[in-house]
Amino acid sequence: MGGYMEFLYQLESIRNPFLSGIFRLFTLLGQEVVVLAVLCFFYWCYNKKLAYRISFGFFLSAILVQGLKITFRIPRPWIKDPLFKPVEDAINAATGYSFPSGHTQAATALYGTLALATKKRASKIMLFLVIAMVGLSRMYLGVHTPADVLTSFVITLATILLVYYFSNFELTKDKKVYLMIGIGVFAIALLIYCVTLYTNGTIELAYAADSCSAAAAGVGLAIGWYVESTYLNFNERACSNRMQVVKLLIGLTVTILLKEGLGFILGASITGKGVKYFLLVLWIMIGYPCIIKRFMNKA
Structure with missing residues (x-):
């Protein structure tokens, strides 16, 4: 935990209004309401099969992540270390335990599934960059550690890969x-x-x-x-x-x-x-x- 907190302190040291604004925007891309809106668009209007892949990846990985949250019950960084200060307006959306990251799970399920579905290399790279930036935003804002983000990413990536494989049957x-x-x-x-x-x-x-x-x-x-x-x-x-x-x-x-x-x-x-x-x-x-x-x- 000490190494993880040192990394968060380094991110805290470079905070400024411009960067904070950018990372607030990226963290919104992992919000439940954004995922649901995109899912509804694909399901109701564009590509029902792809919407099913997103749904299965999102909800199954959410069950896994929530199960890990209540099993390990790891507190948020500012609770673990009272000297650490997160970005204040990010605290309200940081519900539940810290490990693993729910925003990273949601972003990986949505944008990762879209990346697997597209055949364009540039689109794949862009979508995985969005996932990376959502995860980084959670650490920059001070509401998650690297362990929270990486664990969530690995679990969700494995889930959407399994969903993608079995959806072909x-x-x-x-x-x-x-x-x-x-x-x-x-x-x-x-x-x-x-x-x-x-x-x-x-x-x-x-x-x-x-x-x-x-x-x-x-x-x-x-x-x-x-x-x-x-x-x-x-x-x-x-x-x-x-x-x-x-x-x-x-x-x-x-x-x-x-x-x-x-x-x-x-x-x-x-x-x-x-x-x-x-x-x-x-x-x-x-x-x-x-x-x-x-x-x-x-x-």
Whole structure:
């Protein structure tokens, strides 16, 4: 930890308003809301197959990262070393334990999957540079150590590589059922684990709620993917270009309102946050596609 903190102190020594502004922008690229917005664009409007790859990589790696967070329970750098000062306005978004980095996980899942999908070398390099800058931004802002960032990157990269490999196989209906159950069991295992740690007093409510959110979203993904790919099969590109823009704007607006509304109604409890993310993922995966298929693909 000492070596890691020395590196963070070196980054702290070069902070200035210009660099801080640049790294704030990069850290936004790893925010949950950005990942969800890009995912919705691909899923609803552009490339459903690629959206599934992003979804599986993002949610499966999130379950792994959240599991490691509540297992190791490593505090943030400024808690570990009270003399260290992070960038103040970065603290609010730094929820949960420090190890591994959630922003790095999200950025690697999204931009790493896009990098694997593109055939252009320049695009691959640019996308992996974005991942590197998101990880560096978390250290520059003082909310993560190199161990947090590198561990998250390796775990998520391995996850998206596995997803990319297995996505090339055709799945029968029976195999889809097995995959849905497998992902659901994986997510529920995290749910049981985090509830157990919370009830025995090992972790606090906020940390348990974050893990529960990831687990519930994973269950929502498994069910949503199975239902859509087996029964719904909406056409994401059937609309006119103008309707595509309208479709995306309506969908994102309702998604944001749903996210905020469910948060207000259900609260910040373990159950509340779990139900919120479960319903939110089902809306993205099944609810809005049903509306698209019924009303918008004819426009």
